Amino acid sequence: MxxxxxxxxxxxxxxxxxxxxxxxxxxxxxxxxxxxxxxxxxxxxxxxxxxxxxxxxxxxxxxxxxxxxxxxxxxxxxxxxxxxxxxxxxxxxxxATPSVDEARQVYEVRAMLEAALVRQLCARITDAQIAELRAHLRDEREAIGRTDVPGRTRLLADFHIVLARMLGNEVLARLLTDLLSRSSLISLMYQSSHSAEASQDEHVAIVDALQRRDARAAVRLMEQHLHSVERNLRLDPRAPDLEAVLRPSHE
The missing domain is CATH 1.10.10.10 (Winged helix-like DNA-binding domain superfamily/Winged helix DNA-binding domain)
Incomplete structure:
Protein backbone atom coordinates (compact mmCIF):
# COMPACT_ATOMS: atom_id res chain seq x y z
CA MET A 1 0.00 0.00 0.00
CA ALA A 96 1.43 2.14 11.69
CA THR A 97 -0.43 0.07 9.10
CA PRO A 98 -1.77 -2.94 11.06
CA SER A 99 -1.84 -6.31 9.33
CA VAL A 100 -4.96 -8.47 9.02
CA ASP A 101 -3.55 -10.90 11.59
CA GLU A 102 -2.86 -8.07 14.03
CA ALA A 103 -6.40 -6.74 13.54
CA ARG A 104 -7.92 -10.10 14.37
CA GLN A 105 -5.67 -10.53 17.39
CA VAL A 106 -6.54 -7.08 18.76
CA TYR A 107 -10.27 -7.82 18.62
CA GLU A 108 -9.75 -11.29 20.08
CA VAL A 109 -7.94 -9.79 23.08
CA ARG A 110 -10.55 -7.04 23.44
CA ALA A 111 -13.37 -9.61 23.47
CA MET A 112 -11.66 -11.62 26.23
CA LEU A 113 -10.90 -8.58 28.37
CA GLU A 114 -14.16 -6.72 27.94
CA ALA A 115 -16.36 -9.77 28.49
CA ALA A 116 -14.62 -10.33 31.83
CA LEU A 117 -14.87 -6.60 32.55
CA VAL A 118 -18.65 -6.35 32.23
CA ARG A 119 -19.15 -9.65 34.07
CA GLN A 120 -17.27 -8.28 37.09
CA LEU A 121 -18.82 -4.84 36.80
CA CYS A 122 -22.35 -6.26 36.99
CA ALA A 123 -21.62 -7.52 40.50
CA ARG A 124 -20.52 -4.15 41.85
CA ILE A 125 -21.83 -1.31 39.69
CA THR A 126 -23.64 1.43 41.62
CA ASP A 127 -26.68 3.50 40.72
CA ALA A 128 -24.42 6.56 40.53
CA GLN A 129 -22.22 4.79 38.00
CA ILE A 130 -25.27 3.84 35.93
CA ALA A 131 -26.24 7.52 35.92
CA GLU A 132 -22.71 8.41 34.77
CA LEU A 133 -22.98 5.90 31.92
CA ARG A 134 -26.37 7.32 30.91
CA ALA A 135 -24.83 10.79 30.78
CA HIS A 136 -22.04 9.44 28.59
CA LEU A 137 -24.61 7.86 26.27
CA ARG A 138 -26.38 11.23 25.98
CA ASP A 139 -23.07 12.85 25.00
CA GLU A 140 -22.61 10.15 22.35
CA ARG A 141 -26.08 10.78 20.92
CA GLU A 142 -25.57 14.53 20.84
CA ALA A 143 -22.20 14.21 19.06
CA ILE A 144 -23.79 11.88 16.49
CA GLY A 145 -26.72 14.25 16.03
CA ARG A 146 -24.52 17.23 15.27
CA THR A 147 -22.22 15.17 12.99
CA ASP A 148 -19.20 15.87 15.21
CA VAL A 149 -17.07 13.06 13.77
CA PRO A 150 -13.94 13.49 15.95
CA GLY A 151 -16.08 14.03 19.04
CA ARG A 152 -18.32 11.04 18.51
CA THR A 153 -15.37 8.81 17.64
CA ARG A 154 -13.62 9.78 20.86
CA LEU A 155 -16.78 9.30 22.96
CA LEU A 156 -17.59 5.90 21.44
CA ALA A 157 -14.06 4.73 22.26
CA ASP A 158 -14.10 6.31 25.72
CA PHE A 159 -17.23 4.31 26.63
CA HIS A 160 -15.06 1.22 27.04
CA ILE A 161 -12.48 3.10 29.14
CA VAL A 162 -15.22 4.46 31.41
CA LEU A 163 -16.36 0.88 32.09
CA ALA A 164 -12.82 -0.18 33.00
CA ARG A 165 -12.32 2.76 35.35
CA MET A 166 -15.62 1.99 37.08
CA LEU A 167 -14.14 -1.37 37.95
CA GLY A 168 -11.31 0.52 39.63
CA ASN A 169 -8.60 -1.18 37.60
CA GLU A 170 -6.26 1.42 36.11
CA VAL A 171 -4.00 -1.24 34.59
CA LEU A 172 -6.97 -2.60 32.66
CA ALA A 173 -8.05 0.92 31.69
CA ARG A 174 -4.59 1.67 30.33
CA LEU A 175 -4.44 -1.61 28.45
CA LEU A 176 -7.84 -0.96 26.88
CA THR A 177 -6.76 2.58 25.96
CA ASP A 178 -3.83 1.14 24.01
CA LEU A 179 -6.02 -1.49 22.34
CA LEU A 180 -8.62 1.10 21.38
CA SER A 181 -5.97 3.30 19.78
CA ARG A 182 -4.86 0.32 17.72
CA SER A 183 -8.50 -0.44 16.91
CA SER A 184 -8.86 3.07 15.50
CA LEU A 185 -5.96 2.46 13.13
CA ILE A 186 -7.47 -0.88 12.14
CA SER A 187 -10.83 0.76 11.36
CA LEU A 188 -9.10 3.31 9.15
CA MET A 189 -6.91 0.72 7.48
CA TYR A 190 -9.72 -1.69 6.65
CA GLN A 191 -12.53 0.79 6.02
CA SER A 192 -14.97 -0.17 8.75
CA SER A 193 -18.61 0.07 7.70
CA HIS A 194 -19.85 -0.19 11.29
CA SER A 195 -21.80 3.02 11.81
CA ALA A 196 -21.58 5.30 14.82
CA GLU A 197 -25.36 4.91 15.24
CA ALA A 198 -25.02 1.12 15.46
CA SER A 199 -22.24 1.37 18.04
CA GLN A 200 -24.27 3.81 20.11
CA ASP A 201 -27.34 1.53 20.08
CA GLU A 202 -25.15 -1.38 21.19
CA HIS A 203 -23.70 0.71 24.01
CA VAL A 204 -27.24 1.50 25.20
CA ALA A 205 -28.11 -2.21 25.28
CA ILE A 206 -24.96 -2.97 27.31
CA VAL A 207 -25.82 -0.28 29.87
CA ASP A 208 -29.40 -1.59 30.07
CA ALA A 209 -28.01 -5.03 30.96
CA LEU A 210 -25.65 -3.52 33.53
CA GLN A 211 -28.54 -1.63 35.12
CA ARG A 212 -30.45 -4.92 35.44
CA ARG A 213 -27.28 -6.49 36.89
CA ASP A 214 -27.71 -9.17 34.22
CA ALA A 215 -24.15 -10.42 33.80
CA ARG A 216 -25.00 -13.05 31.20
CA ALA A 217 -26.73 -10.51 28.96
CA ALA A 218 -24.00 -7.90 29.45
CA VAL A 219 -21.29 -10.37 28.41
CA ARG A 220 -23.30 -11.55 25.40
CA LEU A 221 -24.02 -7.98 24.27
CA MET A 222 -20.39 -6.89 24.64
CA GLU A 223 -19.19 -9.91 22.66
CA GLN A 224 -21.80 -9.24 19.97
CA HIS A 225 -20.81 -5.56 19.85
CA LEU A 226 -17.12 -6.30 19.32
CA HIS A 227 -17.88 -9.09 16.85
CA SER A 228 -20.13 -6.71 14.91
CA VAL A 229 -17.38 -4.09 14.74
CA GLU A 230 -14.84 -6.66 13.57
CA ARG A 231 -17.26 -8.22 11.07
CA ASN A 232 -17.72 -4.85 9.40
CA LEU A 233 -14.00 -4.55 8.70
CA ARG A 234 -12.76 -5.59 5.27
CA LEU A 235 -10.33 -8.18 6.59
CA ASP A 236 -10.99 -10.64 3.77
CA PRO A 237 -10.76 -8.57 0.58
CA ARG A 238 -11.52 -10.58 -2.51
CA ALA A 239 -8.84 -10.81 -5.16
CA PRO A 240 -9.95 -8.80 -8.17
CA ASP A 241 -11.07 -10.55 -11.32
CA LEU A 242 -8.26 -9.41 -13.64
CA GLU A 243 -10.36 -9.98 -16.74
CA ALA A 244 -13.17 -7.84 -15.39
CA VAL A 245 -10.74 -5.17 -14.22
CA LEU A 246 -8.49 -4.98 -17.30
CA ARG A 247 -10.80 -5.76 -20.22
CA PRO A 248 -11.60 -2.52 -22.10
CA SER A 249 -15.18 -1.45 -21.63
CA HIS A 250 -17.43 -1.45 -24.68
CA GLU A 251 -20.13 1.07 -25.23
Whole structure:
Protein backbone atom coordinates (compact mmCIF):
# COMPACT_ATOMS: atom_id res chain seq x y z
CA MET A 1 0.00 0.00 0.00
CA UNK A 2 1.45 3.42 -0.93
CA UNK A 3 2.42 5.70 1.88
CA UNK A 4 0.15 8.63 2.63
CA UNK A 5 1.87 12.01 2.61
CA UNK A 6 -0.73 13.81 4.65
CA UNK A 7 0.24 17.14 6.16
CA UNK A 8 1.29 16.75 9.77
CA UNK A 9 -0.79 19.68 10.91
CA UNK A 10 -3.55 17.13 11.57
CA UNK A 11 -1.87 16.10 14.81
CA UNK A 12 -2.94 19.26 16.58
CA UNK A 13 -4.43 18.05 19.85
CA UNK A 14 -7.72 19.95 19.86
CA UNK A 15 -9.98 21.76 17.38
CA UNK A 16 -9.45 25.05 19.14
CA UNK A 17 -5.68 24.92 18.58
CA UNK A 18 -4.05 27.69 16.61
CA UNK A 19 -1.86 27.15 13.55
CA UNK A 20 1.02 26.32 15.85
CA UNK A 21 0.86 24.25 19.01
CA UNK A 22 1.42 26.25 22.21
CA UNK A 23 5.07 26.79 22.97
CA UNK A 24 6.52 24.46 25.55
CA UNK A 25 7.65 25.90 28.86
CA UNK A 26 11.44 25.86 28.88
CA UNK A 27 11.35 24.65 32.48
CA UNK A 28 8.94 21.77 31.75
CA UNK A 29 10.47 18.31 32.23
CA UNK A 30 11.37 16.60 28.97
CA UNK A 31 9.22 13.60 29.96
CA UNK A 32 6.05 15.71 30.20
CA UNK A 33 6.81 17.38 26.87
CA UNK A 34 7.36 13.99 25.27
CA UNK A 35 4.08 12.76 26.71
CA UNK A 36 2.21 15.76 25.31
CA UNK A 37 3.41 14.89 21.81
CA UNK A 38 2.50 11.23 22.34
CA UNK A 39 -0.99 12.18 23.51
CA UNK A 40 -1.50 14.60 20.61
CA UNK A 41 -0.61 12.00 18.00
CA UNK A 42 -2.62 9.30 19.76
CA UNK A 43 -5.67 11.57 19.96
CA UNK A 44 -5.41 12.36 16.25
CA UNK A 45 -5.32 8.63 15.51
CA UNK A 46 -8.29 7.83 17.76
CA UNK A 47 -10.30 10.70 16.27
CA UNK A 48 -9.34 9.46 12.77
CA UNK A 49 -7.58 12.67 11.77
CA UNK A 50 -4.25 10.94 11.17
CA UNK A 51 -4.22 8.15 8.62
CA UNK A 52 -2.24 4.89 8.53
CA UNK A 53 0.97 5.27 6.57
CA UNK A 54 1.33 9.02 7.16
CA UNK A 55 4.99 10.06 7.41
CA UNK A 56 5.84 11.66 10.75
CA UNK A 57 8.76 13.94 9.93
CA UNK A 58 10.78 14.70 13.05
CA UNK A 59 11.65 18.26 12.09
CA UNK A 60 8.07 19.09 11.15
CA UNK A 61 6.77 17.83 14.50
CA UNK A 62 9.60 19.67 16.31
CA UNK A 63 8.54 22.90 14.58
CA UNK A 64 4.85 22.38 15.43
CA UNK A 65 5.55 21.83 19.14
CA UNK A 66 8.62 24.10 19.33
CA UNK A 67 10.83 21.40 20.81
CA UNK A 68 14.05 19.65 19.88
CA UNK A 69 14.15 16.67 17.56
CA UNK A 70 15.51 14.64 20.46
CA UNK A 71 12.22 15.05 22.33
CA UNK A 72 10.26 14.21 19.18
CA UNK A 73 12.37 11.09 18.72
CA UNK A 74 11.57 10.03 22.28
CA UNK A 75 7.85 10.44 21.58
CA UNK A 76 8.07 8.45 18.35
CA UNK A 77 9.97 5.67 20.12
CA UNK A 78 7.22 5.45 22.75
CA UNK A 79 4.52 5.35 20.06
CA UNK A 80 6.48 2.61 18.33
CA UNK A 81 6.44 0.54 21.52
CA UNK A 82 2.66 1.09 21.64
CA UNK A 83 2.42 -0.21 18.03
CA UNK A 84 0.97 3.08 16.77
CA UNK A 85 4.08 4.11 14.84
CA UNK A 86 6.49 2.13 12.67
CA UNK A 87 10.16 3.19 12.62
CA UNK A 88 11.89 2.28 9.35
CA UNK A 89 15.68 2.52 8.97
CA UNK A 90 16.77 5.29 6.59
CA UNK A 91 13.12 6.23 5.95
CA UNK A 92 11.84 7.57 9.26
CA UNK A 93 8.62 7.20 11.24
CA UNK A 94 5.19 6.38 9.85
CA UNK A 95 1.77 5.91 11.40
CA ALA A 96 1.43 2.14 11.69
CA THR A 97 -0.43 0.07 9.10
CA PRO A 98 -1.77 -2.94 11.06
CA SER A 99 -1.84 -6.31 9.33
CA VAL A 100 -4.96 -8.47 9.02
CA ASP A 101 -3.55 -10.90 11.59
CA GLU A 102 -2.86 -8.07 14.03
CA ALA A 103 -6.40 -6.74 13.54
CA ARG A 104 -7.92 -10.10 14.37
CA GLN A 105 -5.67 -10.53 17.39
CA VAL A 106 -6.54 -7.08 18.76
CA TYR A 107 -10.27 -7.82 18.62
CA GLU A 108 -9.75 -11.29 20.08
CA VAL A 109 -7.94 -9.79 23.08
CA ARG A 110 -10.55 -7.04 23.44
CA ALA A 111 -13.37 -9.61 23.47
CA MET A 112 -11.66 -11.62 26.23
CA LEU A 113 -10.90 -8.58 28.37
CA GLU A 114 -14.16 -6.72 27.94
CA ALA A 115 -16.36 -9.77 28.49
CA ALA A 116 -14.62 -10.33 31.83
CA LEU A 117 -14.87 -6.60 32.55
CA VAL A 118 -18.65 -6.35 32.23
CA ARG A 119 -19.15 -9.65 34.07
CA GLN A 120 -17.27 -8.28 37.09
CA LEU A 121 -18.82 -4.84 36.80
CA CYS A 122 -22.35 -6.26 36.99
CA ALA A 123 -21.62 -7.52 40.50
CA ARG A 124 -20.52 -4.15 41.85
CA ILE A 125 -21.83 -1.31 39.69
CA THR A 126 -23.64 1.43 41.62
CA ASP A 127 -26.68 3.50 40.72
CA ALA A 128 -24.42 6.56 40.53
CA GLN A 129 -22.22 4.79 38.00
CA ILE A 130 -25.27 3.84 35.93
CA ALA A 131 -26.24 7.52 35.92
CA GLU A 132 -22.71 8.41 34.77
CA LEU A 133 -22.98 5.90 31.92
CA ARG A 134 -26.37 7.32 30.91
CA ALA A 135 -24.83 10.79 30.78
CA HIS A 136 -22.04 9.44 28.59
CA LEU A 137 -24.61 7.86 26.27
CA ARG A 138 -26.38 11.23 25.98
CA ASP A 139 -23.07 12.85 25.00
CA GLU A 140 -22.61 10.15 22.35
CA ARG A 141 -26.08 10.78 20.92
CA GLU A 142 -25.57 14.53 20.84
CA ALA A 143 -22.20 14.21 19.06
CA ILE A 144 -23.79 11.88 16.49
CA GLY A 145 -26.72 14.25 16.03
CA ARG A 146 -24.52 17.23 15.27
CA THR A 147 -22.22 15.17 12.99
CA ASP A 148 -19.20 15.87 15.21
CA VAL A 149 -17.07 13.06 13.77
CA PRO A 150 -13.94 13.49 15.95
CA GLY A 151 -16.08 14.03 19.04
CA ARG A 152 -18.32 11.04 18.51
CA THR A 153 -15.37 8.81 17.64
CA ARG A 154 -13.62 9.78 20.86
CA LEU A 155 -16.78 9.30 22.96
CA LEU A 156 -17.59 5.90 21.44
CA ALA A 157 -14.06 4.73 22.26
CA ASP A 158 -14.10 6.31 25.72
CA PHE A 159 -17.23 4.31 26.63
CA HIS A 160 -15.06 1.22 27.04
CA ILE A 161 -12.48 3.10 29.14
CA VAL A 162 -15.22 4.46 31.41
CA LEU A 163 -16.36 0.88 32.09
CA ALA A 164 -12.82 -0.18 33.00
CA ARG A 165 -12.32 2.76 35.35
CA MET A 166 -15.62 1.99 37.08
CA LEU A 167 -14.14 -1.37 37.95
CA GLY A 168 -11.31 0.52 39.63
CA ASN A 169 -8.60 -1.18 37.60
CA GLU A 170 -6.26 1.42 36.11
CA VAL A 171 -4.00 -1.24 34.59
CA LEU A 172 -6.97 -2.60 32.66
CA ALA A 173 -8.05 0.92 31.69
CA ARG A 174 -4.59 1.67 30.33
CA LEU A 175 -4.44 -1.61 28.45
CA LEU A 176 -7.84 -0.96 26.88
CA THR A 177 -6.76 2.58 25.96
CA ASP A 178 -3.83 1.14 24.01
CA LEU A 179 -6.02 -1.49 22.34
CA LEU A 180 -8.62 1.10 21.38
CA SER A 181 -5.97 3.30 19.78
CA ARG A 182 -4.86 0.32 17.72
CA SER A 183 -8.50 -0.44 16.91
CA SER A 184 -8.86 3.07 15.50
CA LEU A 185 -5.96 2.46 13.13
CA ILE A 186 -7.47 -0.88 12.14
CA SER A 187 -10.83 0.76 11.36
CA LEU A 188 -9.10 3.31 9.15
CA MET A 189 -6.91 0.72 7.48
CA TYR A 190 -9.72 -1.69 6.65
CA GLN A 191 -12.53 0.79 6.02
CA SER A 192 -14.97 -0.17 8.75
CA SER A 193 -18.61 0.07 7.70
CA HIS A 194 -19.85 -0.19 11.29
CA SER A 195 -21.80 3.02 11.81
CA ALA A 196 -21.58 5.30 14.82
CA GLU A 197 -25.36 4.91 15.24
CA ALA A 198 -25.02 1.12 15.46
CA SER A 199 -22.24 1.37 18.04
CA GLN A 200 -24.27 3.81 20.11
CA ASP A 201 -27.34 1.53 20.08
CA GLU A 202 -25.15 -1.38 21.19
CA HIS A 203 -23.70 0.71 24.01
CA VAL A 204 -27.24 1.50 25.20
CA ALA A 205 -28.11 -2.21 25.28
CA ILE A 206 -24.96 -2.97 27.31
CA VAL A 207 -25.82 -0.28 29.87
CA ASP A 208 -29.40 -1.59 30.07
CA ALA A 209 -28.01 -5.03 30.96
CA LEU A 210 -25.65 -3.52 33.53
CA GLN A 211 -28.54 -1.63 35.12
CA ARG A 212 -30.45 -4.92 35.44
CA ARG A 213 -27.28 -6.49 36.89
CA ASP A 214 -27.71 -9.17 34.22
CA ALA A 215 -24.15 -10.42 33.80
CA ARG A 216 -25.00 -13.05 31.20
CA ALA A 217 -26.73 -10.51 28.96
CA ALA A 218 -24.00 -7.90 29.45
CA VAL A 219 -21.29 -10.37 28.41
CA ARG A 220 -23.30 -11.55 25.40
CA LEU A 221 -24.02 -7.98 24.27
CA MET A 222 -20.39 -6.89 24.64
CA GLU A 223 -19.19 -9.91 22.66
CA GLN A 224 -21.80 -9.24 19.97
CA HIS A 225 -20.81 -5.56 19.85
CA LEU A 226 -17.12 -6.30 19.32
CA HIS A 227 -17.88 -9.09 16.85
CA SER A 228 -20.13 -6.71 14.91
CA VAL A 229 -17.38 -4.09 14.74
CA GLU A 230 -14.84 -6.66 13.57
CA ARG A 231 -17.26 -8.22 11.07
CA ASN A 232 -17.72 -4.85 9.40
CA LEU A 233 -14.00 -4.55 8.70
CA ARG A 234 -12.76 -5.59 5.27
CA LEU A 235 -10.33 -8.18 6.59
CA ASP A 236 -10.99 -10.64 3.77
CA PRO A 237 -10.76 -8.57 0.58
CA ARG A 238 -11.52 -10.58 -2.51
CA ALA A 239 -8.84 -10.81 -5.16
CA PRO A 240 -9.95 -8.80 -8.17
CA ASP A 241 -11.07 -10.55 -11.32
CA LEU A 242 -8.26 -9.41 -13.64
CA GLU A 243 -10.36 -9.98 -16.74
CA ALA A 244 -13.17 -7.84 -15.39
CA VAL A 245 -10.74 -5.17 -14.22
CA LEU A 246 -8.49 -4.98 -17.30
CA ARG A 247 -10.80 -5.76 -20.22
CA PRO A 248 -11.60 -2.52 -22.10
CA SER A 249 -15.18 -1.45 -21.63
CA HIS A 250 -17.43 -1.45 -24.68
CA GLU A 251 -20.13 1.07 -25.23
Missing amino acids: PRSRANLKVIRPAPRATARAPAVDDDAPASSTTQRIVESITTAIVERRLMPGTKLAEQKIADIFEVSRTIVRQALNQLSRDHLVTLEPARGAFV
